[in-house]
Amino acid sequence: MKATNELSPTIVACPNGPLLIRGDFELVTGTGEQIPRQRKTIALCRCGASTIKPFCDGTHKLTKFNTENPAAT
């Protein structure tokens, strides 16, 4: 693991799960309004099934969301 500057955000692409974001960043809507954040580290849904989007609520586990790309044909 590389040492990270406290200020620069890191995004962990969790296998079969959300994007986990740490560090200093702003979360805004398409029109630039702040989306309230309750915690420092957040998980953004990337499966589309969460009931609390843009945050992950664990539903990806029920839908068997798979982050592997299909093999090139």
Add this chain to the structure above:
Amino acid sequence: MTNPAPLETRGPASAALLEALEDAPETNPTQPAAFLAAVEKAVNETKDILVDEDLQLVLTILYGLHYGEVGDWEPRWEWQPDVIQARLGIEAVFEAALRERIPAPDLPRPEAEAVAKELFRLTAEDSGPSLSRYLARDATNAQAVEFIIHKSIYTLKEADPHSWAIPRLRGRSKAALVEIQADEYGGGRPDHVHATIFAGTMRGMALSDRYGFYLNHVPAVTLAAFNMMSMFGLNRRLRGAIVGHLAAFEMTSSIPNRFYGNGFRRLGYDEKVTWYFDEHVEADAVHEQIAGRDLAGSLAEDEPELLPDIIFGAQACLYLDGLTGTHMLTAWDEGGSSLRRPVEPIDPAHTL
């Protein structure tokens, strides 16, 4: 604030302990020795320590000496040698019983991603009775109250048993545990401490939020689930197990908490009561990722000899969850109460 009823004894060992605790440790030196003898006898005779009312209550009181708030006892009891020896004696049998019942699966490679994957697999496989679905759809208000009372034994101290492990970890796994715990403890906002949010749930249901208020109500199996966490947390050699326990706990939390929140809304409760559950839907979807990879996964990479205990701790979490869930659902299915004594049902209309 209402005072809880004095703790009721559940057999010779808890009777001897509660009697000894009435005085300072050195007031009557025969009492701690008598307690130790009563524990040794009870440990030899127990048929099933996981549901042994007497011994599980003793353990809860003994861990309570470390946590505080369980009783108003002379604080030096915490390190009284007979009391410590009694605790170790019960723990040895308790741990052996858990290891005997919980099957050891094939271990993953001691690599963070493989460990996280295996923990997600184990927790997804968990086919235990669905308490959360029952709460969401069918539970009566009286059953919802019982559920909260069982839950309060741990949740009014939420995160504390796992925090014992912080100084026992190093580097990446320590940073990950602190990252999770900081969020559990409100990220610097006292009113966001998860245990405090849960206390609000209890008050919103017209229940006492005082720790231990309902100790006389809950059966051994509920105490065992909390005692197991305290045992894993307070014994450095079991740090793998407490880490695995936390990972499994987080991985089986966000989806059930969504159901719980829906159940309490169905029963007519407002955000005062449901905030706790709604908060955990989002929080634990974050925590489970950190717990699987950065906490358990890093620990397995840094101390591979702890891998079997990481998996054991996760399975122990699922096993006790299953036991307590089955206990509640069976009692309700038979039309009875899951508590040792019923709590007066509360009509939500009076508490809203």
